[in-house]
Amino acid sequence: MDEKVTAKPDQAAIASPRRSPSQQRSRERVERMLAAASALIAEQGSDAMRMGEVAERAGVSIGSLYQFFPDKRAIVWALAERYTAESQACISAALKDVRDAEGLKQAFSELVDIYYQLFLAEPVIRDVWSGTQADKALRELELADSRANAEFLVAVLKRLRPNADPVELETTAFLVWQMGEAAVRLAISVDREEGDRLVEAYKRMALRELVGE
Amino acid sequence: MDEKVTAKPDQAAIASPRRSPSQQRSRERVERMLAAASALIAEQGSDAMRMGEVAERAGVSIGSLYQFFPDKRAIVWALAERYTAESQACISAALKDVRDAEGLKQAFSELVDIYYQLFLAEPVIRDVWSGTQADKALRELELADSRANAEFLVAVLKRLRPNADPVELETTAFLVWQMGEAAVRLAISVDREEGDRLVEAYKRMALRELVGE
């Protein structure tokens, strides 16, 4: 027997490029594919995105699409990965130099605002993360992202409260971060006025937990 | 022209039984369909649930399935609706007689525990709610549910803090509740030990917000 690969569908299968674009030409095409996918998701949501439509709009054939993305989810995953990388850089920069409670308040509040605005402005992000609960690979990406972001917070907290139990700080930061995502997602799914109130309420709640009274 | 109905697919289409089972016979069959769907979701997740499999396991034909459920999502929706009705009754009962801060602490902590245990024990619930972000009808059901539950909390808070701004109480309760759902979902997706810590941390955080120090 020829050792057929027969990859199990397995539900958990990590979505990675089937083939890395090594030539300039193909790198550009992959960009076009992602741009097309992004536009379609913004218009109708990732569920309604059709592979054929992505290919057509990117000006490539279906076959080419599948040359670089093993399946549909992989495209969404690739977009999600970009956003996490981008936002992590942003978060890291914002929290890097926080040295006191006042600085944390400032930086945290700004970060939440940026995140909220981003979700309001970019339907793609909203939709990409909506698959987060259903798709195992996406959920894992988001968890890893959330943990990484929480780490930045933990670093700050350790400076502010050197005597605190590290495990507790870790738990607090992780929870606060994850709730921030939940709060923002909630906020964008209600009307603007209520959304604003919810985000402000979250900030108060989170900061009370992070810096005490 | 005969005024054809041509219901728009519309993305928002509310999933309601295409036909209400009016005879005893069909009511039992609908129960079997839901039970079969529930079992399949527990085994493989609602995404992997196949209509043909549901029909087969329920001992009915595909056609019968579609006689009572307009589409696949409607089945998941029907299951979700049951859970919300059940849990609302439970929550209402738990909060109905809370008259002071101590009582609230007690009742709230218990509710969160119950919710957490329920999610740990019932893969169906976990999976049904996982579609909550992607499926418009489900998201709306969950939002409505969350608001209804928040109302119970608001009622309690108004008793405890009669002078507080009602809008603020509303916002707080809604946020706290929604975050509880997020916290529990997070908790069940990490290992048990960390999950327990997260739930406890959430309780502290929420109660601090609800009853003050």
Next chain:
DNA sequence: TTGCAAATGTGATAAATCCTCACATTTGCA
């Protein structure tokens, strides 16, 4: 009881979609 309309049941099959594969073309380089 009988007859009949409404309710219910059936499954082949239309329609939509994902993804594969055998083959064509282009590129980088010895």
Next chain:
DNA sequence: TGCAAATGTGAGGATTTATCACATTTGCAA
């Protein structure tokens, strides 16, 4: 210049959802 590797193509296989024309059962009025 020639060739292997990279890239490109799209018809078609496979899967799955959902429909529809027709069959059967039920409740009920005469």
